[in-house]
Amino acid sequence: MPVDTTELARYLIGKTIVRKVGRSRISGRIVETEAYPPGDSSGHGYRGQTARNHSLFLANGFAYVYLIYGVSYMLNVSSEEPGIGAGVLFRALEPLEGINLMERRRKTGKLTDLARGPGRLALALQIDRSLDGIDMCAEGPLWLGTAVRKTGHIGTSTRIGITREVGRLLRFFEVGSPFVSGPRALSMK
Template sequence: MLRRAELPVDTVELARFLIGKMLVRMLAEGVVGGRVVETEAYNIGDAAGHAYRGMTHRNRALFLERGHAYVYLAYGISLMLNVSSEAPGVGAGVLIRAIEPTDGIGIMARNRGIERVRDLARGPGRLCAALEIHRRLDGIDLCQAGPLWLGWDGQASGEIGQSKRIGITRAADSPLRFYVLGSSFVSGPRVLNR
């Protein structure tokens, strides 16, 4: 399990740091999770970030000390998971866009209704569906044992690429997306994954 002291107190640094780390979900059926292969940073004052207009009931988890989960519904369709990334009271976060499944692949396949491992958690909505991440997990501490946590198994992340973020219109050209080069589990168009 990652200790909070290991997490950089900087959104962009945290987005890069989380590449290669483990996202683990404890379910009644067993443990599911995998290696983080893609993230996006949403900095302090970022017009594309949910904290941009200040703290609300919906986004208050982004203002918690770094290492807490912010779970929200995007476009009324898909849940998404962010990790709060700054000091308490400062709103910013890192979107976990994709993982390479390593544990509980059969459970994830049932949750998603598909068998192709590559597509189980490639994209933030798919990831949350595969791991049964729901709004009740909003605000939990990802640096403590519980239903959802961050870890590290000692393996190197591989070479990290950087590109503009995906699926946004504000500050869309900011190079704040990080991913494992050559990973087939990364989402988005191939032109951004070189």
């Protein structure tokens, strides 16, 4: 896995996220990410390490989970050397396994909406703060798997839903995937 936030965000497109819940397995193919590199004022590591963002400062490959607006959990992976706070946000998945579990959690049967958007993704995979700090490079309750098929063309755009450093092209996505989130105009190039 690359030890560079932007490279990692691009590298993860097409790989899988696997979630083990009891005897059930839920997985999805990563089709959209956003990079929050060192020094990025929109990233959670920008102001330094705290008890809340500690996982961002671990070696690359650890889950950083936080609650946003008191409503939705967000799943990120730490992306740099230990002590450097940076990460990659998982924005969308193409569901692969455990689709019935995702449908129950998300209360929808529309496949393209199960894990499209970071809050939906976390809900579909049953992500919460108990997974914060988990090593995603080792098999356990949450891990990163290999690609299940060849990845299509990877596009870039500005990130979605931020107010600082808005012009940076740090969002990566599989062009043409119906599972990608955000405005279609941002996902065409």
